[in-house]
Amino acid sequence: MHPPLPDVTTTPPIQWKYISEGGASIVFSFTGPHHPQFSGTVLRLRKAPCNSPTPDVLECSRRTLPMESGAVDDEPDDPTIAFQNKVIARLVPPQHLPRLEAVRVSQAWLEELRNLHEDDRPIERRLKDQIDVHRAKAVLATDLVGGPVWAVEIKPKWGFLPNPQYLSSETTEKKSRRCRFCMHSHYKTSNGDTPTTEYCPLDLYSGDEQRTRKSLRALWDSWTRSDGAVNNLKIFVQGDSIRPSDNISLGKLADVLQNSGETVESCITALLPLVLESPLLRILSGLQRSLDQLDIEGLSALWQVANKGVPLGSTFADPPMAEWDAFTTEYLASTAPTLPADRLPDSKYLHYFCVAYLLSATFKDCSVIFCLGKGGGEQDSATVIDLDPKSMERLQKWADLDRKIVDAFDIDDGTCVDSLKADYDV
Numbered sequence: 001m002h003p004p005l006p007d008v009t010t011t012p013p014i015q016w017k018y019i020s021e022g023g024a025s026i027v028f029s030f031t032g033p034h035h036p037q038f039s040g041t042v043l044r045l046r047k048a049p050c051n052s053p054t055p056d057v058l059e060c061s062r063r064t065l066p067m068e069s070g071a072v073d074d075e076p077d078d079p080t081i082a083f084q085n086k087v088i089a090r091l092v093p094p095q096h097l098p099r100l101e102a103v104r105v106s107q108a109w110l111e112e113l114r115n116l117h118e119d120d121r122p123i124e125r126r127l128k129d130q131i132d133v134h135r136a137k138a139v140l141a142t143d144l145v146g147g148p149v150w151a152v153e154i155k156p157k158w159g160f161l162p163n164p165q166y167l168s169s170e171t172t173e174k175k176s177r178r179c180r181f182c183m184h185s186h187y188k189t190s191n192g193d194t195p196t197t198e199y200c201p202l203d204l205y206s207g208d209e210q211r212t213r214k215s216l217r218a219l220w221d222s223w224t225r226s227d228g229a230v231n232n233l234k235i236f237v238q239g240d241s242i243r244p245s246d247n248i249s250l251g252k253l254a255d256v257l258q259n260s261g262e263t264v265e266s267c268i269t270a271l272l273p274l275v276l277e278s279p280l281l282r283i284l285s286g287l288q289r290s291l292d293q294l295d296i297e298g299l300s301a302l303w304q305v306a307n308k309g310v311p312l313g314s315t316f317a318d319p320p321m322a323e324w325d326a327f328t329t330e331y332l333a334s335t336a337p338t339l340p341a342d343r344l345p346d347s348k349y350l351h352y353f354c355v356a357y358l359l360s361a362t363f364k365d366c367s368v369i370f371c372l373g374k375g376g377g378e379q380d381s382a383t384v385i386d387l388d389p390k391s392m393e394r395l396q397k398w399a400d401l402d403r404k405i406v407d408a409f410d411i412d413d414g415t416c417v418d419s420l421k422a423d424y425d426v
Helices: 057-063 079-086 107-120 172-177 180-190 201-205 209-225 247-257 263-277 280-291 295-306 321-332 347-364 392-408
Strands: 016-021 025-030 041-049 100-104 129-131 137-142 150-154 233-237 367-372 381-385
Touching: 016 041, 016 107, 079 100, 079 321, 107 129, 150 247, 172 180, 180 392, 201 209, 201 280, 209 233, 209 263, 233 247, 247 263, 263 367, 280 347, 280 367, 280 381, 295 347, 295 392, 321 347, 347 392
Parallel strands: none
Antiparallel strands: 016 025, 025 041, 041 129, 041 137, 100 137, 150 233, 150 367, 367 381
């Protein structure tokens, strides 16, 4: 019999502070008096779509289809927990992973939390979704941004150029010269979606001091121009997310940095050694590359050999956790399929390469939190978060988007330099 889960509802919702959110979840940190279970933790809650065009949370909740709240014992833990324990922890050293555990919540408690903090959320998020109040469980994780420290969250994205062996003649030159992120940024900018950014992930992953500094400056500039809306960079001071237009919060950052000059340069100078010294970015780049050996183009071509005219991935179910576990064993062992030099691999390995691409996508979409200034003998740290399993149904969407991105990109004089390629050639 399993021990009872920690019960978050024993704490008042007012003791949980809104921190940030992504597309699927929203995060709150515990700010109440010392608690043996919840001090130093954050609560990660799943979100549900909001069908209302108005940001008013009460109207939003009325228009969201009701669901019955299941008993805690009947509701499975959030898949992120098992996925980290059975898959991610075998690929990423434990010092770079947060602690995750399941906790109890209730509809009434979640509704009170939602009503208290809805105004803290960005308006564009409130229009799209809200806390899923019908969950009986949530995820408790290490608080990486709270306390008397400052932290930087970076979403580094793709850290490699693809293997040209499985690219078409129409895309080889483009994909061999410019990384996916840079081409995607060009595509977004041409459609008016995001501000122009000079950030190239390959600079951040490079391990070269000059290139890494350049990438951090580009992230800062993009963060400033968008007033924090671009999610590749977030900065936290003592648990509060700061915005570049807020002079008070920028002042807090300057105080923590104890800088006498320009805040941006002081921030980059303080952050740079940790980014360079931590092996985490190199680990992520290697995993992305070795799991995505075919590129989405090669995977699509292999799929069509066995499933001509059928959408990519559509005949495969999402891997259950036991299958993820078995895949990881195969990936880490010498039994993983090897790539022939002159042709596509045998289509009997199609399922393996589809699952591998999904796992690569997890590492391409994760975030890294660099926590600095801990003091008290504690070392600065780099931790990877947002490692959710991806769904097979997204494969065809990714393939379609890839074609649009490459078709819209005009080759220019710039080149993205993949300095880690020699270490991870497949």
